[in-house]
Amino acid sequence: MAAPEIEKLVTLLARLPGLGPRSARRAALTLLRRREALMLPLADALAKAAAEVKSCTICGNLDARDPCGVCADERRDPAQLCVVEQVADLWAMERAGAFRGRYHVLGGTLSALDGIGPDELGIPKLAARVAEGGVTEVVMALPATVDGQTTAHYIADRLAEAAPEANITRLAHGMPVGGALDYMDDGTIQAALKARRPV
């Protein structure tokens, strides 16, 4: 109905997470209204990022450099390694600013249903990286879901064999800061009570 150039743009925009067909149309119209300020810069930014950004061969982070900025940063503690599921999780950890070691991005969690096994996640590569030595702690920062925790346990077992000297830890479970008890699920309350600490 609209010009094929517009329809094509709407179809592609609708494939972004968070945009449905209707919001993709709205986005396309906004872009067409702001060609110089938004549409052409976005086209450039997409082409440039597609050409420049690559996966870090050490940790799996996305960066224009390889090794990535985190792996190349000499001020970071090479003795601490944080295992995350996705690059977005690495970014979340960095935003929190509490971890000063290095990362390992799995790219997913173990899932028999989806045919994702240890090799698909590069777990042998992670084990080899830790076995090389110099890592004293591996922090599992995987999602607090069944798949995430299964994956964490599997990795902990593998690392206990491959690098018995490294401590394996995981993020604490408990109340989110700012959370109201009334809105917590039972599992969170149980975990928070079990891990209670002296005030």
Add this chain to the structure above:
Amino acid sequence: MAAPEIEKLVTLLARLPGLGPRSARRAALTLLRRREALMLPLADALAKAAAEVKSCTICGNLDARDPCGVCADERRDPAQLCVVEQVADLWAMERAGAFRGRYHVLGGTLSALDGIGPDELGIPKLAARVAEGGVTEVVMALPATVDGQTTAHYIADRLAEAAPEANITRLAHGMPVGGALDYMDDGTIQAALKARRPV
């Protein structure tokens, strides 16, 4: 924190309606995972649409052609003219498939606060278009808001002077099809009752 190429992409994506900073990051990661299938085609589609799509000089619709496909379509009734606020509204009318005349896109509604007067909306141009003759009905399909209805009344007054032979109508107010009475606002119920029809 992430590469500047990624940060730039996230910043631009976050300026699209419907995407906030967090969903823009998610969208950027999805794009980087699907470079060939989504990211490069989107960059191309943006550049192509920015170059090709223009406003129709007759009605204000967006199309790669000028006059646009609707204005150029000989099977459409030139005696019926539908006045809409935005191009998105024209598309919504076309999706509904109930109108077979031509359009006039205002690009906004009258708003003293935002300094939008009749000239900014091209209302003199609309009046001239109707005064040329051949238009027997002007359908006001403007939003059922205060600004929209004010604009509709203003245009009706202008057209009554410029082209007294044309009938000015507006979309009916009433219950949306599929709407539950319980969820309707008072204004809608009052309008629907006032405009009640024999069954």
